Amino acid sequence: MRGTWRVAALLPLFLVALATVPFHASGQEAAPKAALPVLTTSAGQSADVNTVNAIMEQAGIKYDYCDVPTAAMLKSGVGLGGAKAKPGFHIESTTDLAKFKAGTPYRTVVFALGASLKGMGASGLTVETEVRRVTDLIQYCKQHKIFIVAVHAGGQSKRGAPGSDNEKMIDAVAPFADYILVAKDGNKDGRFTKIGQDKGIPVSQVDYALGMVGLITRLFE
Amino acid sequence: MSRSGPVKGLLVAVVASVAAVAGAQFHQHRHQRLPIVAGPAVARVASLSEYGEGLARTMADTKVFFLQGAEPGGSALIMAGTHANEIDALLSALIFVENAVVEKGTLIVIPQLNHSASVYTRPGDGCPLFYGIETPWGTKVFRFGDRGASPLDQWPDPDVYVHYPDAQLLSFLDARNTNRSWPGRPDGLLTERVTAAVMRLLAEERVDIALDLHGAETMFPVTNCIVAPERSMRIATMASMTVTAMEGFENHVEPSPKGFRGLSHREIGDHSDTAPFLLEAPFPFLDQPTGPKTRDLLMTGRDPFLLSLAGQQKLFVPYDESGWPIEKRVGQHCSVALEIINQFSRKRADRAIRISEVPRYADLVRNGVGFYFHDPSKADPARVHLD
Incomplete structure (x- = not known):
């Protein structure tokens, strides 16, 4: 009955094992590399952005981290121009300011894919305005060669019929990403694999969201 | 004497007999005590009224178990019995009390938070008054309680329950619900006095994290999850991801809504330095469209109507012929609680809490729940506490 400590002791080994899971790359063989500083955000305002963080x-x-940054805020770089959190607007900055002073342009943006009407409502957004906001961010990233990572960690509950809210968020980000990370349950129909093949985007699939820890470590090595 | 006299007399006798039998059963239910064997780490057993004088000599007063580690560290509180009909919470809390070895820090356990609800039944629903858990030494009998405090202890209900301090208008039913009465007040309703006493305990005992254990319908989206406010979110997310990946059961995180007042996961976070977490395990017994509310349904979670609904994708959890047996539900609570404590301790090494000898999900599925309860008749009488 030493279960607690068995699990605690095995966790680091488990993470190492997950980090060495074979790469399911589509379109290119080498593991992609991304650079700091990095901004995390949501596409669809689901709680999955907490998973990404x-x-x-x-x-x-x-x-x-900012849940609803605009392209103008993204342009402000590290610190997001000194924006402050308020109801419906969350912001968190852990970037090492000794290495990247405020205003340093972001070199990577990580999008957590998943729609929540409750989350969008809390930020005063609709599906349409959220898709527009995300599309603006994607365009800015493309214009400024900012590396885009699309993360789908919510599994089957964050998928839906074509045209549903979750699929709209996937459509808005995944085909334009430089790297896609997906938990197995969210890719049962091979949707992300197909996007990777069609667009030449490397796709990594993990059994569980926890397996993304090792891949993110490698991505920023 | 009229000809109808004997009939009337017979009817009065029948009604009196039914009332006498029911009254005797209700009396037994209200006064039967649950023996709890204090495990190796239990250093002190207090009454909640020590933190709220308004609870003294009421049916809402309840036992508080302090499990002390050899090394100083942080402090965690596990609360069960907020809703006394959600039995997996109580069984999980007792597994901690009777088995845990605390190596560092302090673990505080309140097995029956709404004690008044534990001595009340669910009128009209045909719920059992008692249920038994098979153990290696016989059957351990528990009272089956209700969601709210007994009207014998808190009455009358208001037309509308006005939450303190936010003045949000809630259902009259929630006046007796200790998961709508946070943060409470020392001179308020009995349920408000219970939560106010816990708030004082959190402050005086410098509790870092508070876990409130529940069960939820399979048709309710907030099930199989941890509900967490902003300050608890990162720990909850890591705990959820870890148990999902390493222990093979699904678990997710739900954000605590800011606009819904009176709930532990909202008010504890807003009114104290403690980080709250509310754990929901799937509990088919609570679902409305089931067959009779039998002890078998309580234990196995097996129901043909839910199975049919699962086929129509109306449930929010996986569901098959095996139902949701009690071993899985209690196992989930134990594993998630341990993992939250573990993740907190990783983040706050200065306030770490280390616990061993508590079974996790796989242990409970393999051995059953009763395997972890100790025989009160064989225990040192000084270590047996009647709650």
Whole structure:
């Protein structure tokens, strides 16, 4: 009955094992590399952005986070122009300011894919305005050669019929990403694999979201 | 004497007999005590009224178990019995009390938070008054309680329950619900006095994290999850991801809504330095469209109507012929609670809490729940506490 400590002791080994899971790459063989500083954000305002932030923290990657940044805020770089959190607008900055002073342009943006009407409502957004906001961010990233990572960690509950809210968020980000990370349950129909093949985007699939920790560590090595 | 006299007399006798039998059963239910064997780490057993004088000599007063580690560290609170009909919470809390070895820090356990609800039944629903858990030494009998405090202890209900301090208008039913009465007040309703006493305990004992254990319908989206406010979110997310990946059961995180007042996961976070977490395990017994509310349904979670609904994708959890047996539900609570404590301790090494000898999900599925309860008749009488 030493279960607690068995699990605690095995966790680091488990993370190492997950980090060495064979890469399911489509379109290119080499594992992609991304650079700091990095901004995390949501596409669809689901709670999965908390999963992404927890993964970043577990991977030891310092990041800035904003749930609803605009292209203008993204342009402000590290610190997002000094924006402050308020109801319906969350912001967190853990970026190492000794390495990247405020205003340093972001070199990577990580999008957590998943729609929540409750989350969008809390930020005063609709599906349409959220898709427009995300599309503006994607365009800015493309114009400024900012590396885009699309993360789908929510599994089957964050998928739906074609045209549904979750699929709209996937359509808005995944085909334009430089790297796609997906938990197995969210890719049962091979949707992300197909996007990777069609667009030449590397796709990594993991059994569980926790497996993304090792991949994120490698991505920013 | 009229000809109808004997009939009337017979009817009065029948009604009196039914009332006498039911009254005797209700009396037994209200006064039967649950023996709890204090495990190796239990250093002190207090009454909640020590933190709220308004609870003294009421049916809402309840036992508080302090499990002390050899090394100083942080402090965690596990609360069960907020809703006394959600039995997996109580069984999980007792597994901690009777088995845990605390190596560092302090674990505080309140097995029956709404004690008044535990001595009340669910009128009209045909719920059992008692249920038994098979153990290696016989059957351990528990009272089956209700969601709200007994009207014998808190009455009358208001037309509308006005939450303190936010003045949000809630259903009159929630006046007796200790998961709508946070943060409470020392001179308020009995349920408000319970939560106010816990708030004082959190402050005086410098509790870092508070876990409130529940069960939820399979048709309710907030099930199989941890509900967490902003300050608890990162720990909850890591705990959820870890148990999902390493222990093979699904678990997700739900954000605590800011606009819905009176709930532990909202008010504890807003009114104290403690980070709250509310754990929901799937509990088919609570679902409305089931067959009779039998002890078998309580234990196995097997129901043909839910199975049919699962086929129509109306449930929010996986569901098959095996139902949701009690071993899985209690196992989930134990594993998630341990993992939250573990993740907190990783983030706050200065306030770490280390616990061993508590079974996790796989242990409970393999051995059953009763395997972890100790025989009160064989225990040192000084270590047996009647709650």
